[in-house]
Amino acid sequence: MATAAYLSKHFKRITIIESDDVLNDTFIESTPAELLNYHCRLESPTSIGRSGVSQIYQIHILAGEGFKILKELFPELADKLITQYGVRGNFIVDCTGRNTSSLRWLKENLNLIVPTVQxxxxxxxxxxxxxxxxxxxxxxxxxxxxxxxxxxxxxxxxxxxxxxxxxxxxxxxxxxxxxxxxxxxxxxxxxxxxxxxxxxxxxxxxxxxxxxxxxxxxxxxxxxxxxxxIFDDRKYVELLGEKWPQSYILLGDAMCKFNSRYAQGMTHAFRHARELGKIFDEHCHKLEDISYIFNRPASTISEEYWIGSTTNDWKTPRLKLITTDKTGEIRTYQRGGDSNPTKDLEPRVPLMIKFLQCYNYWFIRCAAKSGSLSTDLVHVVSQDCNPLILMKPTTLLKVCYMALIHQFRLSNN
Ligand SMILES: Cc1cc2nc3c(=O)[nH]c(=O)nc-3n(C[C@H](O)[C@H](O)[C@H](O)COP(=O)(O)OP(=O)(O)OC[C@H]3O[C@@H](n4cnc5c(N)ncnc54)[C@H](O)[C@@H]3O)c2cc1C
Structure with missing residues (x-):
């Protein structure tokens, strides 16, 4: 819906293909309080026709930046967003979420393999x-x-x-x-x-x-x-460059899904939608080029979330890593010693992730003693600024200093 709102200036007609019956009477005619009543007593997402969003009853927190985007798009969060359309289209956005079948479709129909890491x-x-x-x-x-x-x-x-x-x-x-x-x-x-x-x-x-x-x-x-x-799943669409099909994009969870621990998934999808809106707003691109153009900044956004949320997941004692490369070769790595019956190779933690695991540990300790660092952290958590502010030179120095002093004291004892 957010993507459609950003693109509505640029297309006469936007078709949303939704597998759930989201126009059902319960949704359309219920007040927010009545919907909450449903939420409080229902047993499964199918009860209000939302089996397509199987995570719907899990705890969800919308980060500050995501809320800002939503308010900007729908100032009154109005009810009048829904009108009936016929189906037709010349630009396709796959925002079918975490169970997208796009990769299978791309492989079967266009013989295109998207490298992935899970x-x-x-x-x-x-x-x-x-x-x-x-x-x-x-x-x-x-x-x-x-x-x-x-x-x-x-x-x-x-x-x-x-x-x-x-x-x-x-x-x-x-x-x-x-x-x-x-x-x-x-x-x-x-x-x-x-x-x-x-x-x-x-x-x-x-x-x-x-x-x-x-x-x-x-x-x-x-x-x-x-x-x-729940598992982390990054699709490296940007690696396909111009091999990527024209006028067709993946957005939100369909492009990258990750640990929901930091409440980022909805804001990630909204930021993708805003980025797509910006590209259309520039009015200088051919429609058929927009998918390659979008894939680059969208991947940068996904990478920011991906690194932030997976850094800790790499520490899981029984981690399983599955990679698919450009040729379609799938490799499985599993950590866990005796509990690893398949004897898959151990996953190797990327150097940057090792650095971030260590940096995060010392950053949190520094932030506990510093008002400005904890304020920066709050901004990053509410996703209204780039996580790189946690690594600006003065902060980097403070964090490294603390880690080194600690190390020095340990080696002196
Ligand atoms: C347990 C859990 C907790 C989470 N907590 C948070 C949180 O606190 N904060 C946060 O920001 N995020 C959270 N997330 C992540 C968040 O739910 C998703 O990142 C976000 O909903 C992704 O939005 P999306 O639009 O990409 O996909 P979705 O919201 O999943 O929407 C996909 C839509 O496509 C429809 N659809 C699916 N298949 C088809 C098809 N074949 N044809 C037509 N329509 C189809 C579905 O019915 C659905 O309406 C959590 C996720 C989980 C699993």
Missing amino acids: LHFGCGYVTFIGERFKTEDPLLDAIHLFGNNCNSPDKNTGRYINPIRTIKTDDENSLGVLSIIGVVGVNSEYPPNDSYEDLLEWAKEHTPSECYTILKSTKPCNSLIPYRR
């Missing part, structure tokens, strides 16, 4: 909506927003609590808040979803005690919704 880091979410009740600790009851990421290899689980609405209730023990709660495990350490009791048992072992206490005093309102189909 990192399978055994990630699984369980998400549900729950009503919070008082614990015996008023300080805990005052915490409504809670987030704690995985940090492999030592900490392979994370959890998030986000309030989504207040409710009226006569129960004086209720906090009067419904929250969306997600727990996540990587390295195939999946949280269970068979029963809330089992999830609590798991949480007792895998989450900090304050989070366990909150979960223990939460009543789930819907079922526990698992999601285990």
